[in-house]
Amino acid sequence: MNSFxxxxxxxxxxxxxxxxxxxxxxxxxxxxxxxPPATPPAGPKEEFKxxxxxxxxxxxxxxxxxxxEREALVYGDEATxxxxxxxxxxxxxxxxxxxxxxxxxRVLRDPxxxxxxxxxxxxYVNTGLVSLLDNESQLAAILAxxxxxxxxxxxxxxxxxxRKRFLTINIISAIAxxxxxxxxVGIAIGIIAAxxxxxxxxxxxxxxxxxxxEADLKGVDLMMxxxxxxEEMVKALKLLSNDIEGEQLKLFYNDHPQLRDRINYVSTxxxxxxxxxxxxxxLKREKNAYLTRIETLARHDIQxxxxxxxxxxxxxxxxxxxDFEPDSSENVFWLAExxxxxxxxxxxxxxxxxxxSAKKDAAKKHARRTPEEEExxxxxxxxxxxxxxxxxxxxxxxxxxxxxxxxxxxxxxxxLGMLYERIGRGKEAIDEYQKYLELVPDAVxxxxxxxxxxxxxxx
Amino acid sequence: MKLxxxxxxxxxxxxTPGMLHAQYLHPKVSGKEISIRNxxxxxxxxxxxxxxxxxxxxxxxESDLLxxxxxxxxxxxxxxxxxxxxxxxxxxxxxxxxxxxxQKKYLLSDIQSxxxxxxxxxxxxxxxxxxxxFSLGDEVLNLNLDKSTDAIIFVRGHGQKLTKGKKAFSxxxxxxxxxxxxxxxxxxxxxxxxxxxxxxxxxxxxxxxxNEKSLRNAIEKSLKKLPVAP
Numbered sequence: 205m206n207s208f209x210x211x212x213x214x215x216x217x218x219x220x221x222x223x224x225x226x227x228x229x230x231x232x233x234x235x236x237x238x239x240p241p242a243t244p245p246a247g248p249k250e251e252f253k254x255x256x257x258x259x260x261x262x263x264x265x266x267x268x269x270x271x272x273e274r275e276a277l278v279y280g281d282e283a284t285x286x287x288x289x290x291x292x293x294x295x296x297x298x299x300x301x302x303x304x305x306x307x308x309x310r311v312l313r314d315p316x317x318x319x320x321x322x323x324x325x326x327x328y329v330n331t332g333l334v335s336l337l338d339n340e341s342q343l344a345a346i347l348a349x350x351x352x353x354x355x356x357x358x359x360x361x362x363x364x365x366x367r368k369r370f371l372t373i374n375i376i377s378a379i380a381x382x383x384x385x386x387x388x389v390g391i392a393i394g395i396i397a398a399x400x401x402x403x404x405x406x407x408x409x410x411x412x413x414x415x416x417x418e419a420d421l422k423g424v425d426l427m428m429x430x431x432x433x434x435e436e437m438v439k440a441l442k443l444l445s446n447d448i449e450g451e452q453l454k455l456f457y458n459d460h461p462q463l464r465d466r467i468n469y470v471s472t473x474x475x476x477x478x479x480x481x482x483x484x485x486x487l488k489r490e491k492n493a494y495l496t497r498i499e500t501l502a503r504h505d506i507q508x509x510x511x512x513x514x515x516x517x518x519x520x521x522x523x524x525x526x527d528f529e530p531d532s533s534e535n536v537f538w539l540a541e542x543x544x545x546x547x548x549x550x551x552x553x554x555x556x557x558x559x560x561s562a563k564k565d566a567a568k569k570h571a572r573r574t575p576e577e578e579e580x581x582x583x584x585x586x587x588x589x590x591x592x593x594x595x596x597x598x599x600x601x602x603x604x605x606x607x608x609x610x611x612x613x614x615x616x617x618x619x620l621g622m623l624y625e626r627i628g629r630g631k632e633a634i635d636e637y638q639k640y641l642e643l644v645p646d647a648v649x650x651x652x653x654x655x656x657x658x659x660x661x662x663x
Numbered sequence: 664m665k666l667x668x669x670x671x672x673x674x675x676x677x678x679t680p681g682m683l684h685a686q687y688l689h690p691k692v693s694g695k696e697i698s699i700r701n702x703x704x705x706x707x708x709x710x711x712x713x714x715x716x717x718x719x720x721x722x723x724x725e726s727d728l729l730x731x732x733x734x735x736x737x738x739x740x741x742x743x744x745x746x747x748x749x750x751x752x753x754x755x756x757x758x759x760x761x762x763x764x765x766q767k768k769y770l771l772s773d774i775q776s777x778x779x780x781x782x783x784x785x786x787x788x789x790x791x792x793x794x795x796x797f798s799l800g801d802e803v804l805n806l807n808l809d810k811s812t813d814a815i816i817f818v819r820g821h822g823q824k825l826t827k828g829k830k831a832f833s834x835x836x837x838x839x840x841x842x843x844x845x846x847x848x849x850x851x852x853x854x855x856x857x858x859x860x861x862x863x864x865x866x867x868x869x870x871x872x873x874n875e876k877s878l879r880n881a882i883e884k885s886l887k888k889l890p891v892a893p
Contacts, residue, residue, distance in 0.1 A: 260720065267723035275706075276772035280765045283826060313769070367717040511773055512780065574784055574797065652804035655854070 224360035246497070257367065258323075260359045265322040265359075272328070279311035284501050291340060292327060294346045295430045298357075305354060309347060311501065315508040315517065317444060321350035323359035328592050331505035335521050336443055339494045341436035348423035348430075348437075356416045356422070366430060411460070420466055421473050434474055441467045448517045450553045450563045465551065495528045499535075504539045510545050513575045518542035521550050533609040537616045538604030543595045544623050547579050548588035551595075573629070595599055599623055618653065686790035686862040691886075699850065699859065700749045700892045702741065702883065703888070705775060707734045707818035711870060715826040718872045722824075725871050729844075733818060733882075737848060740883045745892040756841065770805050777802070778817045778849065785822045785861055792861045799856035812853045814860075819844065820846035824869045844870035844878060848885065860885060 254262075272278050279285070292309035305325035314330040321327045327350045337343050353359065357421070424434045445463040450618040495502075503526055522539040529535050543551075556562060569578070582588035600623055606616040621636035637657050641650060691697045707730040712719040738748040777799050786795050804817060820842035826835065831841035843865060850860035864885035868877040 264721040264723050268729075271723065271727075275775070276765075276768035280768075313772070511777060571783065572787070576779065576798075577865075648770065648807070649802075649805045651807060653800050655801060657806060 216515070219336070226514060237266075246467065252303070252357045254360075255364075257364060263323055263358065265324050265326070269308075269324070269326050277313050277401055278328075279310075279313050279501065281333075281500065281504075284334075284498070285310050287497055288329065289345075289464050291344055291350070295344060295348050295351055295426045295432075297426070297429070298389040301353070302355065303466060313504070313508060315514055316504055316514045318565070321344050321353045321359075323354060323357065325354055327351065327354070331501055331508060332517070334498055335502040336441060337494070337611040338443070339436065339491045339495075342430045342440040343492055344427055344430065344496070345434075345437035345440045348432075349419045351426060352419040352422040353415070356418065357555065358416075358419065360417065369484060384559070403587075416466070420470050421647040424470060424473060429654060437475065438470050441470065447558060448520050450557055450566055494530070499529070503534060503538055506542060514629065515542065515546045515549055516551060516553070519546055524581065531609055533606045533611055533613045533616070535593035536602050536606040536609065537619065539611050540599045540606060541619050543599035543620060546591075546595045548585075548592040548595075551586075552590050555582055595624065596627060612641055616644065618649075621653070621656070625656060630663065634660050676762050678714040679688075683783075685789060686832070686860070686885050687789050688888055689792060689795055689857060689859040691795070691857075692859050695846070695890060696893055697813070697820075697852075697859075698890065699746055701809070701811050702746055702814045702816050702850065703749050703808055703812050704734050704737060704750050704818065705771070706730070707820070709818065709820035709822075709844070709846070711824060711844065713826060714781060714823045714829050715889075716828045716832060719823070722802050722871070724808045725761070729820075729870055730818075731848065732875065733820060734772045736879050736882050737818060737886075738815065740879075740886050741889075743883070744886065744889055749884070773807060774799070775805060776886070778851070779819075781858075782817075782819060782847065782849070785849065785858060786863075788792070789861050789863070792858055795857060796819065797858040797861075799851050799858070801856050803853060806853075808853055813851050816851045817849040817851065818846065820871050821847075822866075824871055841867050842869040845882075846882070846885075848882075850876060860886075860889060 288309040288311060288508070289307075292307065296307065302325070305323075307325045307327070309327045309329075311334060312328045312330050315332040316330055317333040317336050319327070319333055323337060327347060329346060329350075333346065334343065353648040361439070422436065424437055425435065426432045429613035437547050441463055445467070477584045496541045502521055506518050506525075507517070509521065519542040522535065522542045525532070525535040526539045557566070573581070583592060600620070601622065603620045606613060618637045621640060624630070624633035634657060637653050637660075641647065641653060641657075644650075645654065682780070692699065705813070709730040710726045711722050711729055713722050714720075738750070741748045781797060781799060785792065788796075791797065808815070821840070824842045825840060832838075844860060846864050846866075848862045848864070849858055851857065852859050859888065862885035863879035866878045866881040868874075870878055
């Protein structure tokens with residue numbers, strides 16, 4: 205039996221480790237051919253062969269569905285979910301029968317404009333996105349995009365691909381760890397090991413973008429098959445690029461204009477299908493019909509926006525609702541509520557505030573301060589004080605208007621009470637709170653309002 | 664060289680327990696201005712992943728079970744302090760499942776989300792709990808808990824367990840990749856929403872294993888400073 209010295213073992217391991225990366229780029233280069241995003245192996249009519257790793261993922265996402273329900277994240281309004289289901293099903297290709305897919309289209313109670321699909325066929329659109337869109341065709345564009353992710357089994361492909369790349373990260377780390385001290389090779393490998401996660405992440409990111417592109421383009425096809433005007437996808441993307449909160453940051457590794465790219469290539473793709481586009485545009489849905497359907501959901505979303513300190517979006521959405529139905533007491537109330545919560549902030553960001561560096565600064569401050577601290581800091585400035593005066597006057601006027609309209613909503617009294625309490629008009633605040641409790645004796649926030657009343661009466 | 668290493672080890676060993684079981688009390692609690700006798704523990708959200716050679720894999724079912732176990736361990740640790748804890752958010756929790764009372768479900772979910780928004784700020788400067796800096800606001804009253812409830816407890820956590828391959832790999836590369844469970848426990852005044860207690864116990868263990876001694880110890884130590892209820 206041969207005996208090896210420690211040095212020989214290290215050399216042997218090093219040789220093995222150095223041999224691996226030689227093989228890895230070749231295998232990595234083959235990856236796109238194995239699961240190329242542009243021509244994925246699993247088209248709607250091709251059979252996707254489930255491996256164990258895919259079934260594991262499926263099991264996990266089924267549990268995710270259940271957790272969304274359990275934690276009341278799914279918007280429970282049956283009419284809205286039925287509407288979404290109808291629009292979603294109208295986009296599905298005929299005779300489509302996918303293994304392990306049960307189509308469910310639902311709204312998620314989340315103010316951030318986003319949508320996603322789980323590989324089991326659950327498609328979720330956030331309240332923040334449904335409220336932002338202008339019409340049913342744009343909603344169809346979002347759903348068509350997500351349907352393509354499911355039909356083309358993108359989640360499974362991405363999962364497989366990510367796992368392969370994680371393996372390469374580990375191997376590179378191993379080489380770095382076993383590398384004998386010093387030596388140029390060691391330093392190079394060390395740098396690669398430190399940098400490669402980034403490189404690999406950006407590769408994964410790029411791969412995702414290819415899948416996103418496929419979902420956009422196939423989504424356009426699905427829209428046209430269902431006779432929705434496909435140009436609404438471009439408009440939906442443009443709406444998404446509207447940075448109301450100044451939160452769309454460009455970091456050094458994702459400074460490519462993703463949404464602008466998407467708008468460009470979808471527009472180019474639509475150009476090649478001009479005839480179909482013209483024919484389908486006859487079926488463009490009315491904006492009013494859409495807003496009527498989503499009005500309740502949009503009001504619910506405004507509350508979520510306020511809870512999440514997304515006050516500017518709350519103003520934007522409630523203004524849209526008020527423009528749509530100016531005589532609705534509830535809509536006017538939500539606009540008043542949004543302005544009251546806006547406090548010392550301006551309703552819209554100016555050009556300077558929308559620069560990348562200003563957004564980065566704002567994001568840092570946002571991570572550090574609570575909304576109350578942010579408000580205090582802003583109120584200490586002249587501009588903040590001016591904004592507060594304007595917003596306060598506007599919200600008072602709107603609350604009062606809301607109460608003068610037909611079927612006045614009693615919560616406007618509560619809103620006025622909060623406003624008066626804050627600006628030190630205690631007696632009027634007490635009156636408003638009392639009116640609210642008289643009108644809604646079983647209000648869910650009764651205990652809270654009573655506490656405010658007690659505090660005011662004591663002072 | 665050996666001495667240097669030894670000194671480093673001693674410093675690390677001296678600092679670690681404090682870091683692992685940090686706890687911060689609101690001045691009202693440390694000054695015994697208010698006492699915490701009855702609490703409601705809201706559904707915990709503890710996520711654990713399996714770290715394999717091919718990256719992290721979700722463990723949704725195990726995470727659910729772990730959330731329940733962690734809640735139970737917290738209730739037991741509080742009982743030792745004579746604090747009565749319940750997981751039943753007053754009338755709400757029962758009606759949530761049976762009556763499908765959507766509004767109440769939303770309220771509970773929104774309060775949880777509100778805490779999740781505040782948590783990164785607390786975690787960034789946990790010492791500021793001592794300065795009474797953090798509050799969820801009196802919206803917590805909308806939960807309509809029993810009037811005797813003094814505080815609401817929020818539990819969050821994340822952790823990992825390692826596969827055999829990953830364990831071998833971390834040994835091979837000296838990467839010190841360990842199984843762990845990092846928890847945060849936030850106690851919020853049930854009337855004002857102020858954050859009264861914040862603790863972050865850490866257990867260097869596979870939290871999904873049957874042996875819960877390490878996890879129990881970590882939770883008990885993290886609540887050590889909480890005054891015993893009268």
